[in-house]
Amino acid sequence: MQIDITHRPGNSAAKVSLDAGETITAEGGAMIAMSGNVSVETTTQKRDSGSILGALKRMVTGESFFLNHFTPSGEGGEVYLGTVLAGDMMEYQLDGPGLLVQGGSYVASAPSVNMDIQWQGLGKTFFSGESMFLIHLSGNGPVIFNSFGAIYPIQVNGEYIVDTGHIVAFEESLNYVIEKAGGSWLSAILGGEGLVCKFQGQGTVWCQSHNAGSFGQSLGPNLKHQ
Amino acid sequence: MRTTIEGGPAFAYINVDLDPGETVIAESDAMSSMAADLNLVAKLNGGFFAGILKKFLGGESLFVNHFTNNTSEARRVTLVQSTPGNSREIQLNGQEYCLQPGAFIACTPDVNFGLKWAGIKSWFAREGLFKLTVSGHGTVWYGAYGGLLEKEVDGEYIVDTGHLVAYEPQMNLNIQLAGGLFGSLFGGEGFVSRLEGKGKIVIQTRSLSGLADWVNPMLH
Numbered sequence: 275m276q277i278d279i280t281h282r283p284g285n286s287a288a289k290v291s292l293d294a295g296e297t298i299t300a301e302g303g304a305m306i307a308m309s310g311n312v313s314v315e316t317t318t319q320k321r322d323s324g325s326i327l328g329a330l331k332r333m334v335t336g337e338s339f340f341l342n343h344f345t346p347s348g349e350g351g352e353v354y355l356g357t358v359l360a361g362d363m364m365e366y367q368l369d370g371p372g373l374l375v376q377g378g379s380y381v382a383s384a385p386s387v388n389m390d391i392q393w394q395g396l397g398k399t400f401f402s403g404e405s406m407f408l409i410h411l412s413g414n415g416p417v418i419f420n421s422f423g424a425i426y427p428i429q430v431n432g433e434y435i436v437d438t439g440h441i442v443a444f445e446e447s448l449n450y451v452i453e454k455a456g457g458s459w460l461s462a463i464l465g466g467e468g469l470v471c472k473f474q475g476q477g478t479v480w481c482q483s484h485n486a487g488s489f490g491q492s493l494g495p496n497l498k499h500q
Numbered sequence: 501m502r503t504t505i506e507g508g509p510a511f512a513y514i515n516v517d518l519d520p521g522e523t524v525i526a527e528s529d530a531m532s533s534m535a536a537d538l539n540l541v542a543k544l545n546g547g548f549f550a551g552i553l554k555k556f557l558g559g560e561s562l563f564v565n566h567f568t569n570n571t572s573e574a575r576r577v578t579l580v581q582s583t584p585g586n587s588r589e590i591q592l593n594g595q596e597y598c599l600q601p602g603a604f605i606a607c608t609p610d611v612n613f614g615l616k617w618a619g620i621k622s623w624f625a626r627e628g629l630f631k632l633t634v635s636g637h638g639t640v641w642y643g644a645y646g647g648l649l650e651k652e653v654d655g656e657y658i659v660d661t662g663h664l665v666a667y668e669p670q671m672n673l674n675i676q677l678a679g680g681l682f683g684s685l686f687g688g689e690g691f692v693s694r695l696e697g698k699g700k701i702v703i704q705t706r707s708l709s710g711l712a713d714w715v716n717p718m719l720h
Contacts, residue, residue: 284510360510360584423511423584433536440532455531456540456565465542465565466528472536481533481578483513488529488582492602496712498719 275384277416279363283425286363288355288381288418292346300355300382302340309351315343343385355382357420359486364425364442365418372412372446375419378486379442384415410446419443423484430473438471439485445477501608502574503639505587509647512587513580514606518569526565526579526606535575539568545613566609579606581643583708588648589641596635596669599642601628602708603665608638621675624691627661633669642666646706656696662707668699 275298276291287306290298302316318340344353357363366373368387383389390410411417421442428434430448438452451474455467462468473479501524502517513532516524534540542563569575581587587605590597598616614633623629634640644665651657653671667673674694695701 283507362511423580424507424513426506426513426578428533434533435536435538436533437529437531456542461540461542464563465540466563467531467540467542467565468529479533483507483511483532483580484584485529485532485580485582489584492582493708493712493715496709498716 275416277365277418279365279418283362284360286356286361286420288363288365289352290344290355290382290418291350291352292344293350294346294348296350297343297345297385298353298382299341299343299385300353301380302342304355304357304381305342305344306354306356308344308353309346311348312344312346312351312353315345316340317343355418357381359422361421361423361482361484362425363418363420364480365416366443367416368411369414372410373417373443374408374410374446375417375443376441377407377409379419379421379482380409381418381420383411383417386413386415387411387417388413412446419480421480421482421484422486422489423482425480425482428479428481430479431476432474434473434479435470436473436479436481437467437485438469439487440481440483441471442480442482444473444479447475447477448479449474503589503641505589505641509586511584512643513578514587514641516567516577516579516606517574518567518577519574520569520572523566523568523609524577524579524606525609525611526567526577527581527604528563528565530579530581530605531565531567532578532580534567534577537571538575538577539566539570541566541568579641581605583643583645585644585646585704585706586648587641587643588702589639590634590666592634592636592638592640594635594637596633597640597666598669598671598673599632599634599640599666600664601632603642603644604632604634605641605643607634607640610636611638611640612636616669618673619675622673624675627664627675627693644702644704644706645708645711646704649703649705651701651703652699653695653701654698656694657701659693659695659701659703660707661691661693662709663703663705664693664695664701665704666702667695668701671695671697671699671701
């Protein structure tokens with residue numbers, strides 16, 4: 275399997291070249307184009323371990339209900355994957371320690387990568403107004419994730435704060451707590467920052483430069499009411 | 501304070517490295533990430549009544565956030581606007597700038613905010629009843645949806661509504677129909693801003709209202 279991210283950073287797409295019999299698993303709706311000899315199998319959650327509960331979990335996270343598995347026959351083929359919003363994409367090689375990916379940022383992974391949903395306390399999610407749901411990826415193999423805007427990494431050594439709408443992915447070695455921004459609830463709500471994620475320990479967090487929710491709120495008042 | 505604007509022109513964001521004791525003031529919800537030991541406090545945007553006016557008449561936030569470094573080393577906060585696009589900084593040395601609603605991202609604490617009457621026509625053109633001015637000595641960061649186009653005007657210049665980002669206050673701003681009544685209604689340009697005088701103006705290459713006007717007919 276060969277992954278090339280093209281058209282970065284504004285209009286990124288992932289070109290996945292597959293040998294015969296190799297498979298890439300992608301979020302439903304991510305496929306832009308593919309070779310004619312690629313067959314698609316649709317399952318809920320992960321293939322072979324698909325369960326209704328897993329699929330429901332995926333629906334709750336804001337990811338699509340179904341996953342598509344792309345496998346070329348004959349001499350191999352290629353699949354182009356894309357996303358809805360303008361922004362960057364990144365490939366990450368899982369090798370041992372796991373990775374947590376924010377709900378909307380997952381694009382695709384190799385079948386050798388295990389996927390499980392972790393969701394945060396409902397109360398916290400309710401207050402933040404954002405789906406602070408995470409997909410836990412473990413095992414070995416490549417993962418593709420995407421961002422709204424550019425991706426910038428932060429090497430955390432100690433403590434660092436990221437707005438919940440700006441998290442793309444982070445290494446499992448980091449602990450995190452979701453808490454109010456600043457010193458008081460009043461300040462967090464009045465200042466519009468709401469809930470943030472405080473990371474603790476050592477590891478990397480990948481942030482997206484832009485917040486899809488904030489963009490939606492800027493555009494929303496201009497849209498006609500239904 | 502050291503700042504860099506990265507990710508531009510499509511996805512500009514601002515890294516602000518605060519030295520001990522320094523403060524940067526940012527628009528509500530502009531923070532994307534920050535050092536955990538920076539002090540964050542929401543404050544009224546220039547006093548209660550000015551804040552209320554700015555929110556309801558100038559299209560700005562009622563509260564802004566103050567990020568202060570109370571540690572003994574440099575600390576970083578990263579700020580961004582809500583739309584994809586470019587960001588710039590203005591160094592103020594006593595001069596004044598007018599910013600259109602939504603353009604303000606952040607400033608240093610010594611910058612003064614003001615409100616100026618923009619007029620009823622401005623309200624009709626969805627540009628706000630008041631306009632925000634920044635003045636004093638310090639740095640202001642502003643952003644746009646799309647790219648930023650700077651223009652030195654001497655005489656008059658016309659900008660489609662929704663595309664004007666900033667201009668110098670000595671410029672006279674008038675809202676008018678783009679052409680005749682027929683052309684304005686059917687040519688798709690509607691209202692335009694006519695700027696008269698001598699000074700600098702900043703234009704954004706996209707507009708949110710333009711995007712909304714494109715999406716709206718497709719909503720069912």
